[in-house]
Amino acid sequence: MEKKEIRNSETENKIFEPLFNIKGIENMEVYEKHGGYLALKKAFKEKKSELLSEVKNANLRGRGGAGFPAGIKWGFMPEDPNIEKYLIVNADEGEPGTFKDKYIMSKIPHLLIEGMIITSYIVGIKTGYIYIRGEYENYARILEKAIEEAKKKRYLGKNILGKKHVFNIIVHRGAGAYICGEETALIESLEGKRAHPRLKPPFPANSGLYGKPTLINNVETIASIPSIINKGGFWFASLGTQKNGGTRLFGISGKVKNPGIYELPMGTNLKDIIYKYAGGIKDDKELKAVIPGGISSPVLTPEEIDISMDFDSLMKAGSMLGSGAIMVFDEDDSMVEVLRIMIDFYAHESCGQCAPCRYGTDVLKKMIYSVYNKEVNEEILDMIEETASGIIGKTICPFGDAVGMAVGTIIRKFKKEFFDYLRDKND
Amino acid sequence: MKFLTGNTEKDIKKILTQYENSRSAILPILKVIQEDYGYISDEAIEELSEILGLKQGEIKEVISFYTMLKTSPEGKYHIQICRNVVCYLNGGKQLIEFLEKEYSVKVGSFSKNKKLSLSLVECIGQCEIAPAVQINDDFYGNMNPEKLKKLLTSLD
Ligand SMILES: Cc1cc2nc3c(=O)[nH]c(=O)nc-3n(C[C@H](O)[C@H](O)[C@H](O)COP(=O)(O)O)c2cc1C
Ligand code: SF4
Ligand code: FES
Numbered sequence: 001m002e003k004k005e006i007r008n009s010e011t012e013n014k015i016f017e018p019l020f021n022i023k024g025i026e027n028m029e030v031y032e033k034h035g036g037y038l039a040l041k042k043a044f045k046e047k048k049s050e051l052l053s054e055v056k057n058a059n060l061r062g063r064g065g066a067g068f069p070a071g072i073k074w075g076f077m078p079e080d081p082n083i084e085k086y087l088i089v090n091a092d093e094g095e096p097g098t099f100k101d102k103y104i105m106s107k108i109p110h111l112l113i114e115g116m117i118i119t120s121y122i123v124g125i126k127t128g129y130i131y132i133r134g135e136y137e138n139y140a141r142i143l144e145k146a147i148e149e150a151k152k153k154r155y156l157g158k159n160i161l162g163k164k165h166v167f168n169i170i171v172h173r174g175a176g177a178y179i180c181g182e183e184t185a186l187i188e189s190l191e192g193k194r195a196h197p198r199l200k201p202p203f204p205a206n207s208g209l210y211g212k213p214t215l216i217n218n219v220e221t222i223a224s225i226p227s228i229i230n231k232g233g234f235w236f237a238s239l240g241t242q243k244n245g246g247t248r249l250f251g252i253s254g255k256v257k258n259p260g261i262y263e264l265p266m267g268t269n270l271k272d273i274i275y276k277y278a279g280g281i282k283d284d285k286e287l288k289a290v291i292p293g294g295i296s297s298p299v300l301t302p303e304e305i306d307i308s309m310d311f312d313s314l315m316k317a318g319s320m321l322g323s324g325a326i327m328v329f330d331e332d333d334s335m336v337e338v339l340r341i342m343i344d345f346y347a348h349e350s351c352g353q354c355a356p357c358r359y360g361t362d363v364l365k366k367m368i369y370s371v372y373n374k375e376v377n378e379e380i381l382d383m384i385e386e387t388a389s390g391i392i393g394k395t396i397c398p399f400g401d402a403v404g405m406a407v408g409t410i411i412r413k414f415k416k417e418f419f420d421y422l423r424d425k426n427d
Numbered sequence: 428m429k430f431l432t433g434n435t436e437k438d439i440k441k442i443l444t445q446y447e448n449s450r451s452a453i454l455p456i457l458k459v460i461q462e463d464y465g466y467i468s469d470e471a472i473e474e475l476s477e478i479l480g481l482k483q484g485e486i487k488e489v490i491s492f493y494t495m496l497k498t499s500p501e502g503k504y505h506i507q508i509c510r511n512v513v514c515y516l517n518g519g520k521q522l523i524e525f526l527e528k529e530y531s532v533k534v535g536s537f538s539k540n541k542k543l544s545l546s547l548v549e550c551i552g553q554c555e556i557a558p559a560v561q562i563n564d565d566f567y568g569n570m571n572p573e574k575l576k577k578l579l580t581s582l583d
Contacts, residue, residue, distance in 0.1 A: 096550035175493035192450035
């Protein structure tokens with residue numbers, strides 16, 4: 001990976017950024033020199049129920065996209081130590097615009113591993129998988145090296161820190177399919193099948209991998225755990241907003257002066273992220289649109305970006321915080337082109353299992369290309385909107401809803417641009 | 428005649444010990460085969476079906492689902508250009524046009540000496556250094572046609 005500097009150093013109340021900047025921290029020795037594995041040692045001296053309360057107090061909401069409170073999800077896992085359970089870390093990072101988990105895995109792999117061991121201890125799990133997208137082979141190797149180091153230190157394996165606890169981690173590589181990021185599709189894939197999402201319920205906490213209770217969390221979620229154990233759940237909660245604890249790794253890309261990763265408190269204003277932290281719009285052009293949380297989150301117009309970046313505020317605004325992947329578009333970027341790329345992506349990545357999604361993405365693709373090629377008049381725009389919203393609520397997994405929302409919103413909010421594009425047939 | 432031999436066979440055995448359910452080992456095994464032989468051949472599928480106790484059709488169904496798995500040979504260097512929004516709008520379009528027009532590589536096909544193969548892919552998690560290109564396991568960011576040309580010349 002090419003180095004993109006991690007900017008701004010109000011490091012006091014940050015979890016990841018101070019560690020990103022330490023040279024060699026991917027190695028055990030350096031990680032431990034900077035306080036690594038102290039949270040693990042602390043956790044192993046405390047009661048599991050108290051540790052779970054800390055995670056609940058932290059208001060840590062899942063960083064994979066949906067923002068479900070981690071403590072509550074953990075609470076759904078059966079307590080009975082005799083029931084076999086699994087932990088899966090979702091490192092599929094396929095949502096276009098998203099590149100945050102790679103920073104954790106490649107720069108501070110031990111933070112993720114430490115988080116996994118603590119999680120396994122609290123929930124009573126013996127086996128953990130890191131499901132990492134196949135393209136991330138180099139980061140998978142970094143993780144495996146760190147796991148070997150942790151085994152040597154006896155942080156993994158049997159009798160961890162002299163306790164009865166057993167825990168092992170397997171790095172499992174995907175092979176190129178976006179839908180594997182959806183948790184039940186991921187489980188199918190890990191079972192060696194095509195990644196077709198399962199109907200829920202049952203939820204993975206009841207019946208997941210091999211039909212056993214399974215806890216699935218995103219990389220950033222699990223890597224937040226050591227800081228919660230070290231400094232306390234309430235400390236973590238205090239970093240963010242009332243219902244959104246902690247900081248967030250915002251990845252910003254597109255037409256900004258300084259694209260990259262920024263760790264900022266949950267609830268940081270989107271306008272500030274773009275103008276204060278990322279340096280504003282490249283070449284001082286006019287801002288046209290912002291996608292705030294990965295390509296599946298509905299687009300915002302420049303008038304809508306004065307908004308708190310937390311799960312609830314974005315939901316209220318009709319979009320999603322999603323993976324915290326902010327994509328910025330300027331006056332030169334054609335929304336027609338953006339929609340064309342979006343539908344290519346969706347049509348390519350639909351797993352094909354449910355008809356509304358499979359046919360919907362196909363039909364949308366044909367319609368959108370007819371716009372792109374200026375073969376139709378503007379009446380088709382309403383049909384596209386209708387077709388898109390027709391998918392919502394009718395599919396097995398949220399992919400279908402995402403297609404419907406993202407496509408519909410872009411047409412609705414940029415209708416004038418689409419009109420002009422179609423009228424100007426010589427362009 | 429045995430097809431999967433030597434190191435490949437050893438690696439497959441090792442992978443199988445990692446998983447409690449042998450079917451879960453299918454993706455890692457297919458990747459080892461692809462790494463060692465360049466692609467996944469019918470012979471490999473036949474033998475793997477015995478190893479995993481799966482029908483050949485079941486294995487083929489899995490292979491066809493995942494874009495990284497190939498049933499025909501690729502170039503020694505597989506060049507993947509991201510076509511998703513951030514890359515495309517920030518120089519990726521020019522990379523694709525450059526390769527199609529000025530270089531002898533066409534999407535999906537080989538360069539003259541069959542060393543290079545090319546495909547367009549969805550976001551590869553390098554949007555902050557758009558436009559991004561992946562060659563085998565490595566990522567290259569902030570690309571432009573000249574840089575890409577230099578890079579490709581150094582490989583070819
Ligand atoms: C189509 C689709 C793709 C997803 N991709 C990812 C992904 O790449 N990484 C991820 O962590 N979660 C992804 N998710 C969310 C997961 O299904 C799941 O909610 C998450 O892994 C739970 O972890 P968390 O609670 O820590 O966020 C995706 C969901 C959907 C519907
Ligand atoms: S909504 Fe689409 S991606 Fe999800 S299960 Fe149905 S067909 Fe597959
Ligand atoms: S859009 Fe190209 S790497 Fe993300």
